[in-house]
Amino acid sequence: MTVAPKAVVLGGRTGLLGQALVADLTRAGWQVEAHGREDADVHDSAALEKYICSHAPDVLFNAVAYTQVDKAEEEQDAAMRLNKSLPALLGRLACTGNMHLVHYSTDFVFNGRKETPYTEDDETAPQSIYGLSKLAGEQVLLQMNLPRLTIIRSSWLFGPGRGNFVQTILGLCETRQEITVVHDQVGSPTYTPDLAAGSRLLVEKGGTGLFHLSNGGQATWCELAAEAVSLAQKPCQVRPIPSAAYPQRATRPAYSVLDCSRFTGITGIKPRPWIQALREYIFQHVGVAGQEAG
Incomplete structure (x- = not known):
């Protein structure tokens, strides 16, 4: 009889991605420990190390990050603490505890000047403190040469359990x-x-290294919003505007579509189109009333 893998998911209690990870791993038969702030503060290195080591996971998923993109412009230290220093600590623990570390990064590591999807080998050039801090987290982990490290860049997250752009x-x-x-x-x-x-x-599948993973296809924020409004049957007009008409402190990449070919090569799975995924979210978790269930 095969023993189910044991996982600790940092941010698994309340995080948007963390909750999704806990749900998926549990359905797949894994033994899962969903970490919350009350279990161990991620800013308390000693407490966090004690918490992780006490559970001795086979796989450690880091779904914790500083994600307030505009606020990061004036809170660089706070962004670096969560997005660089925390991954560095987890990398050391993964090495000494023989764990597989899965860490998440972002499309904001790119400058947005391409016109074709970004691959994992494309040059990085963050245009914001948030992007810089996430790239720093990638780099500190890759420099450790961990035997079992998976870094996944993703983008534009939406889903059940917590506030997001669609909601x-x-x-x-x-x-x-x-x-x-x-x-x-x-x-x-x-x-x-x-x-x-x-x-x-x-x-x-034993996939280690750097991967891009998002849903298939591409969209503008306006297209994503309009599709969501239409699916939820809202009597509301969505009007497009240029970024210049909605000034924000942090610079966003104008184009950051991700090429997921490396992921497909390892898993044999081609991510489904974002429109299909959005339909599932609206119909199963939001509904035509526009309020998140649960």
Whole structure:
């Protein structure tokens, strides 16, 4: 009889991706420990190390990150602490504890000046503190030469369990007849249950190194919003605007579509289109009323 793998998911109690990972791993028969802040503060290195080592996982998923993109511009130390220093600590623990570490990064490591999907081998050039901090986390882990390390870059996350762009848009439509959304940023929307399942498959297939993983296809923020509004049957107009009309402190990549060929080569799975994933989210977790179930 095969013993089920043991996993610790940092951020598994309340995080958008963490909750999806816990749900997927549990369905797949893994032994899963969903970490929450009350278990061990990720800012307390000693407590976190004690917590992780006490569970002795086969796989450690790091779904914790500083993700407040604009706020990071004035909170660089806080962003670096979670996005670089924490991965460095986890890398050391993974090495000494013989764990497989799965760490998540972002499309913001790119400058957005390409016109074709970014591969894992493309040059990085972050345009924001958030992007810089996430790239620093990647680099510190890769420099450790861990025998079992998987870094997954993803983008534009939406899914059940926590606030996200799609939920925000549908909430705005409850009180407005028209909303404006930028149309000149193009990326890869990613459904967190699909990202979680793909992450598990990579581990099960022995995939190590750097991977891109998002849903198939591409969209602008405006296209994603309009599709969500249509599916949820909201009587609300979605009007496109340029990024210049919605100034933000941090620079976003104008184009950050991810090429997931390396993931497909390892798993044999081609990620489904984002529109299919969005339908599942709207119909199963949000519904036409536009309110998240649960």
